[in-house]
Amino acid sequence: MKTLFVLILFVSLNVDLRAHADTTSATTQTEINKEIVNGFYQDLWFTNNTDNYAEYVAEEYVVHDIGDRKNSIEPAVEQKNIADFFWKHTTNRRISVDFQIADGDLVATRYNVAWEPNTLLGRLMAGKGDMPIINVMRIEDGKIVEFWNHRHDIDSxxxxxxxxxxxxxxxxxxxxxxxxxxxxxxxxxxxxxxxxxxxxxx
Missing domain, CATH: 1.20.5 (Single alpha-helices involved in coiled-coils or other helix-helix interfaces)
Incomplete structure (x- = not known):
């Protein structure tokens, strides 16, 4: 009887340890995914280090946006091109992150970006803006493979x-x-x- 009790206790403890290990692993991966996304923002948008785009974005990714970028596949360098446009044609950029939520392989970030144009093309295309944005990114094998862009740009x-x-x-x-x-x-x-x-x- 004592042996049976010890065996049951051992099995229960082993199951609890495995469950705890799985939870810890999932939490660790979620934090890693957030670090990837935060690195992407830091290098491409908070600082002008857009050449580092390949460290965060897969060779090809799916983007869910408006117009021609609705459910389309783009090369990784397109994220660099977008960021480069803003660095070249705007100034006084102010970006503040409101909150970030991670769930599994998805990371959602809500932030606000403000800018002023410093070229004629910047005035025509972007103007002066102050826009809240929500990005949802899906991470796979350490790279961003899917973007959902939700911009409140009705007034932009x-x-x-x-x-x-x-x-x-x-x-x-x-x-x-x-x-x-x-x-x-x-x-x-x-x-x-x-x-x-x-x-x-x-």
């Missing part, structure tokens, strides 16, 4: 520019309609005048 220049261009094109089309009608009327009047002159000569 980048968001308004397509609307401005479409509005300009629509306004131009409306302005050209009377011109087209007048041109057609002029041709009609000209043809009618020529016809009347021919009849008069006959």
């Amino acid at each position: 220049r980048m968001s308004r520019l397509p609307l401005i261009l479409r509005g300009f094109a629509f306004g131009l089309l409306i302005a050209l309609i009377p011109t087209f009608i007048a041109f057609r009327q002029r041709r009609t009047v000209k043809n009618l005048r020529a016809k009347l002159e021919m009849e008069h000569e006959i």
